[in-house]
Amino acid sequence: MADYLAQRTRKIDASGIRKVFALADKLQNPVNFSIGQPDFDVPEPIKQAAVKAILDGLNRYSPTSGDARLLEKVRSKVRQETGWEEPLCMITSGVSGGLLLAFMALVDPGDEVILIDPYFVIYKHVVNLLGGKCVFVDSYPDFRLPVEKIAQAVTARTKMIILNSPANPTGTVYTEEEVRAVAQIACRHNLILLSDEIYDVFSYDHPNPCVGRFYEKTLLLKGFSKSAAMTGWRMGYAACTKALAPLMEAMNMIQQYTFVCAPTPFQIASIAALEFDIRPYVEQYRQKRDRLVEGLKGYYHLEKPGGAFYLFVQKPDWAASATEFVKTAIENNVLIIPGNVFSEKDTHFRISYAATEQTIDRGIEILRRLAKR
Numbered sequence: 001m002a003d004y005l006a007q008r009t010r011k012i013d014a015s016g017i018r019k020v021f022a023l024a025d026k027l028q029n030p031v032n033f034s035i036g037q038p039d040f041d042v043p044e045p046i047k048q049a050a051v052k053a054i055l056d057g058l059n060r061y062s063p064t065s066g067d068a069r070l071l072e073k074v075r076s077k078v079r080q081e082t083g084w085e086e087p088l089c090m091i092t093s094g095v096s097g098g099l100l101l102a103f104m105a106l107v108d109p110g111d112e113v114i115l116i117d118p119y120f121v122i123y124k125h126v127v128n129l130l131g132g133k134c135v136f137v138d139s140y141p142d143f144r145l146p147v148e149k150i151a152q153a154v155t156a157r158t159k160m161i162i163l164n165s166p167a168n169p170t171g172t173v174y175t176e177e178e179v180r181a182v183a184q185i186a187c188r189h190n191l192i193l194l195s196d197e198i199y200d201v202f203s204y205d206h207p208n209p210c211v212g213r214f215y216e217k218t219l220l221l222k223g224f225s226k227s228a229a230m231t232g233w234r235m236g237y238a239a240c241t242k243a244l245a246p247l248m249e250a251m252n253m254i255q256q257y258t259f260v261c262a263p264t265p266f267q268i269a270s271i272a273a274l275e276f277d278i279r280p281y282v283e284q285y286r287q288k289r290d291r292l293v294e295g296l297k298g299y300y301h302l303e304k305p306g307g308a309f310y311l312f313v314q315k316p317d318w319a320a321s322a323t324e325f326v327k328t329a330i331e332n333n334v335l336i337i338p339g340n341v342f343s344e345k346d347t348h349f350r351i352s353y354a355a356t357e358q359t360i361d362r363g364i365e366i367l368r369r370l371a372k373r
């Protein structure tokens with residue numbers, strides 16, 4: 001490691017996922033189950049809105065907290081979903097941007113952040129980068145919210161609990177009862193609840209519970225990357241109640257000196273995204289989930305997930321670790337991600353079914369063959 005690099009760079013590591021992509025580079029026409037983004041393109045009216053915004057000259061900085069028209073739309077959506085009368089909102093550069101601002105505003109060295117394991121990778125690495133301490137609460141084998149274990153994990157240094165429903169990498173959608181129970185723990189200890197709801201529209205069996213309904217010190221992070229397939233446009237938003245006004249202020253201040261603002265033409269296009277009916281796409285994803293779950297039934301241990309576009313599957317017994325299994329899968333032309341990228345364990349692998357039905361069927365055939373050796 002170069003000696004001019006800051007110490008904090010030693011606290012993060014991208015080797016797991018890099019190895020997968022290095023192996024994948026050599027494949028021709030693989031079954032790609034590794035992608036964390038929709039396989040449809042940005043819907044036409046949203047693209048047109050972006051093109052129009054650029055041609056209309058809306059290419060300059062927006063205010064730090066976002067374009068006023070988009071903010072108004074976002075506020076009314078958040079009001080409707082949470083029941084908050086006067087939500088405080090800001091537009092961020094993707095949910096990743098919102099996460100970075102929130103963590104920078106909240107996490108001091110030594111502060112503890114409770115993560116449900118398996119977790120979305122960014123949480124762990126950014127908390128570590130800032131010198132915080134991740135406290136992992138195991139949710140294996142069914143990936144339901146481990147309420148009792150969360151209560152036991154709280155210490156005097158706990159700053160916040162992160163919830164992510166529908167979840168990456170497990171696809172789990174929590175119930176209202178689970179979320180309410182965790183909100184009560186947060187309330188009892190005066191903790192912040194950060195709720196990453198980027199996959200909220202991809203909830204197939206019941207609506208995703210909106211965490212903000214249960215606790216006023218909730219920071220909601222939502223986005224457009226998955227719902228409008230605009231991962232490259234970097235659009236998201238953060239919302240909270242007046243109870244967290246200093247947090248929203250701090251996040252805006254940090255945005256001012258870092259991202260400056262989210263990309264202006266895409267903010268304008270996001271107004272069209274909020275008006276677009278995504279339900280037919282969601283229905284297609286529900287069918288893809290059912291196809292894959294049905295196809296792997298009897299071959300692998302898995303929990304049928306309620307949302308997102310992931311399946312988190314237990315490795316077959318013959319493989320010593322998920323990493324070993326993934327290596328074999330890649331040698332057989334299927335790209336999947338080993339569980340240790342998202343977890344302190346290495347027993348499962350993630351399949352993304354954001355793929356065509358034909359790809360899903362090819363993948364099922366190969367994975368069935370690899371289940372037994």
Ligand SMILES: Cc1ncc(COP(=O)(O)O)c(C=O)c1O
Pocket residue numbers: 036093094095096097120164167168196198223224225231234235236
């Ligand atoms: C759970 C979760 N949160 C946040 C993000 C970041 O999304 P973006 O920064 O594109 O909005 C992702 C992307 O994969 C995710 O899976």
